Amino acid sequence: MPNGLIHDDSLRAHPDGLALRLTIPWYRSLWLSSVTTLALTVDGEQVDAADLRVAFDDTSYGLDELPAQSERLWFLQEHPLLIARRDVPVALGETHDVVLHGELRLPYMQIAPGQDGGPGMYVPNVVHDVRTLTVVDADAGIPALVSDVTPPPPAAEDDPFQLGLTLYSASAEFRAGYFDVDGLLDRVAELGIGPGIEIVASQMVPTYPVVGDGFVRTWRAAFDRHGFVGSSFGANLDMGRRRDRDMTPDEEFAFSKLMFEGAKKLGFPLVRIQSAKPELLRRLLPIAEDLELKLAYEIHAPMGPNAEPILRVRETYAELDSPLLGFVADFSSTMHAMSPTLLRAVRRAGLDDEAVQTLQSIWATDATMQARQQEFIAYLRGRDFDPGRLGAFAHLAFNMHGHVDPREWADIMPQILHVHAKFYDIDDAGQEPAIDYPELVRVFVEGGYRGFWSSEWEGHAFAELGEVDPLLLVRRQHDLIRSAMRAVPVG
Numbered sequence: 001m002p003n004g005l006i007h008d009d010s011l012r013a014h015p016d017g018l019a020l021r022l023t024i025p026w027y028r029s030l031w032l033s034s035v036t037t038l039a040l041t042v043d044g045e046q047v048d049a050a051d052l053r054v055a056f057d058d059t060s061y062g063l064d065e066l067p068a069q070s071e072r073l074w075f076l077q078e079h080p081l082l083i084a085r086r087d088v089p090v091a092l093g094e095t096h097d098v099v100l101h102g103e104l105r106l107p108y109m110q111i112a113p114g115q116d117g118g119p120g121m122y123v124p125n126v127v128h129d130v131r132t133l134t135v136v137d138a139d140a141g142i143p144a145l146v147s148d149v150t151p152p153p154p155a156a157e158d159d160p161f162q163l164g165l166t167l168y169s170a171s172a173e174f175r176a177g178y179f180d181v182d183g184l185l186d187r188v189a190e191l192g193i194g195p196g197i198e199i200v201a202s203q204m205v206p207t208y209p210v211v212g213d214g215f216v217r218t219w220r221a222a223f224d225r226h227g228f229v230g231s232s233f234g235a236n237l238d239m240g241r242r243r244d245r246d247m248t249p250d251e252e253f254a255f256s257k258l259m260f261e262g263a264k265k266l267g268f269p270l271v272r273i274q275s276a277k278p279e280l281l282r283r284l285l286p287i288a289e290d291l292e293l294k295l296a297y298e299i300h301a302p303m304g305p306n307a308e309p310i311l312r313v314r315e316t317y318a319e320l321d322s323p324l325l326g327f328v329a330d331f332s333s334t335m336h337a338m339s340p341t342l343l344r345a346v347r348r349a350g351l352d353d354e355a356v357q358t359l360q361s362i363w364a365t366d367a368t369m370q371a372r373q374q375e376f377i378a379y380l381r382g383r384d385f386d387p388g389r390l391g392a393f394a395h396l397a398f399n400m401h402g403h404v405d406p407r408e409w410a411d412i413m414p415q416i417l418h419v420h421a422k423f424y425d426i427d428d429a430g431q432e433p434a435i436d437y438p439e440l441v442r443v444f445v446e447g448g449y450r451g452f453w454s455s456e457w458e459g460h461a462f463a464e465l466g467e468v469d470p471l472l473l474v475r476r477q478h479d480l481i482r483s484a485m486r487a488v489p490v491g
Helices: 063-068 167-175 181-191 213-226 249-266 278-291 308-320 340-348 353-363 369-382 393-399 406-415 437-446 470-486
Strands: 011-014 017-021 035-042 052-055 060-062 081-085 095-112 121-134 162-166 196-200 229-234 270-273 294-299 325-330 416-423 452-457
Touching: 011 081, 017 095, 035 052, 035 063, 035 081, 052 063, 060 063, 162 167, 162 229, 162 470, 167 181, 167 196, 167 452, 167 470, 181 213, 181 470, 196 452, 213 249, 229 249, 229 452, 249 270, 249 278, 270 416, 278 294, 278 308, 294 416, 308 325, 308 406, 325 406, 340 353, 340 393, 353 369, 353 393, 369 393, 406 416, 406 437, 416 437, 416 470, 437 470, 452 470
Parallel strands: 162 196, 162 452, 196 229, 229 270, 270 294, 294 325, 325 416, 416 452
Antiparallel strands: 011 017, 017 081, 035 095, 052 060, 052 081, 095 121
């Protein structure tokens, strides 16, 4: 399954016993304090926690030291070693059965704030890797990429939308080291899927949350070389960076201010925000005004423009009354079916035809996300199927697939500042089978939207690395969007 801690080339010889080359099991960089559990079993014997340490190039940490490492970033492209002491070290070419259980605390996805100065609750990411591995001495090679792609048609002056993508679409490939930032931007140019470029800062910037001068030079050189335009700078608020407590309001402000300053250094006009706390926005608005930045809160599945939490954000916006405040529309909110990529993934995890049909039937009801999720989990348990076999999929199936009517976007169209053109699949007919793109295009053209549509392939949450080339899929999605918007009369 995707998002594993270890892969086929992970097991290495080490004088202390053995080492496992780790991959961060998420789409973005995380603080090392986010690692809450690492439990290793080799050939049926559990390794004592005291015999495990996580080693980066500059230093190593015992498992008991990890909770305090709130200043040490585990960058997405870093692959530390999990070193295990053993009486007899493994040798090159040997085969061993390995079980690695990991749990991470996602510091920007808060379930509930802390009480009385204590830490809040955060969404966990649980990974359970069970593999038979051969001891190797090198990383797996990078596959060849397809380059003979028909160039896209030129943009027309009367096209209502500008096209581009978020580099998040290539999350898995970037994490695996297929590209550095410069190489990824070159690939985007080669396929003609700009000019708009969006990033998630916590994914791309190795000095996150600070945007360093070296990154700025690389970025600006690529933009000058390819004629790219910055569309959106994705900012997170890592409220749970520390394990002992949440960020204070002053710390939230200082952290966000660093994001804004980084966005300005890179030339972005807009910051996608994920916190719309009134007190925080009041402090950040003067910073945004000074830096000439728009702030756009993301509306993402399972919510739509009229969900209760979004209505509260709209009330805050009305109170603050600033033209800099708006929304990012993410089309995961407005799906009419579950994505084939997800359904393939849950089949690989063991769901039979009946269970897959039941999953889709429950998803299509009007119950809340939590109620639908619990109904499905109860169904699985009633069939003696451990929901844990699905990993995060039992949750992601519902919180990443919303079914709000696409016409609801019209209710807030003047406040939509940026679009995440979310997609999971492009079928043989050139359509997204789970998202009605012609209808969405019609709603946005008739609503007067004239900004960027940023292609966002999120199939990496479900697909195996190498299953598809996401940037080729973006190229095909651009054809879909382009043909749909040119078919709608612009009045």
